[in-house]
Amino acid sequence: MAQPIIDLKDITVTFHNDQQVLPAVQDVNLAIDSGDVYGIIGYSGAGKSTLVRVINLLQAPTEGRVVVNDQALQDLSPAKLRQARRQVGMIFQHFNLMGSRTVLGNVIYPLLGQKISKQERQAKALRLLKLVGLEAYAQAYPSKLSGGQKQRVAIARALITDPKVLISDEATSALDPKTTASILSLLQRLNQELGLTIVLITHEMQVIKSICHHVAVMEDGQIIERGPVAQVFTAPQEALTLDFVEAATNVRAAIKRITRTIRLSELAANQELIAFKFIGQATKHGVISQLSQEFKVDVNILFANIDQIDGQNVGDMIAVITGDLAAFNPAVAKMASEGVHAQVIDEQVVKGLSD
Secondary structure, three states, X not given: OOOOOEEEEEEEEEEEXXXXXXXXXXXXXXXXXXXXXXXXXXXXXXXXHHHHHHOOOOOOOOEEEEXXXXXXXXXXXXXXXXXXXXXXXEEEOOOOOOOOOOHXXXXXXXXXXXXXXXXXXXXXXHHHHHHOOOHHHOOOOHHHOOHHHHHHHHHHHHHOOXXXXXXXXXXXXXXXXXXXXXXXXXXXXXHHHHOOEEEEEEOOHHHHHHHOOEEEXXXXXXXXXXXXXXXXXXXXXXHHHHHHHHXXXXXXXXXXXXXXXXXXXXXXXXXXXXXXXXXXXXXXXXXXXXXXXXXXXXXXXXXXXXXXXXXXXEEEEEEEEEOOHHHHHHHHHOOHHHOEEEEEOOHHHHHHHHO
């Protein structure tokens, strides 16, 4: 079995402030395989940014071991550690570009002081600017660039040392949705074309589902859930994970909107408001249509959406079902193994969405 490119073992990070002990990360184990796109999601203060800074020892752990590229980083000399850090590039929310340097100068900067000629540095930087679609802006200054262009410069700069790992710490949080999509598409292409391992930190599940293969959910300094994105997305086990998923699919917003106009207490005895989820092949068949004909129920569709998560189709539908519910509901429940899941939306569910 191949050794993971990143292996964090029993990581704890504790800060001290005015004689207070502040645990930022608590006993976290995380292994990331080479070539993966691994998302770490959590709200502000969850510890995700602290955890990823441990990957290249920008933040030394209070306890635990850090192994990257088969090197135990804590065992390295300062000179060897500096060399090892070149294998881990980082991009950030606010780009961290130097306004006094041109785009080319910003990309070249990490190579200054290395034994490489000026011509070689420039040629390499221009190749990377072409890769990120900014070759024509080499002599421009950051102040003349859009947010998306600045982030592309930051990505090119992060790649100049030929890293095997790229850490994206909330790198799309300051960007509009269209620009965010273009940056995520670029990161996906870099992963595929360069074999680059990407660790993506975010508080948005929409970002995770766009390009990640695996995800870890953090809360209060701990990983509370992890796994393949499609698995976590379609069957979340923790309340926080469900919160992220529902926000990304717009299902939560749809239920709130629907129940403001349709009072559950006014539904007839033979009516229910039901949220359906369809996974994989179930999205390609008219399952509910077939069942409605078989059990003679009416289906009033109020919301429907289909998405693709790490290559797997996932669909959502909210509908009022009218008819023989005693026969219809058990029939739907039996189809769980085929990728069809249903939840009756009652007053308790609606209350939970508002808490």
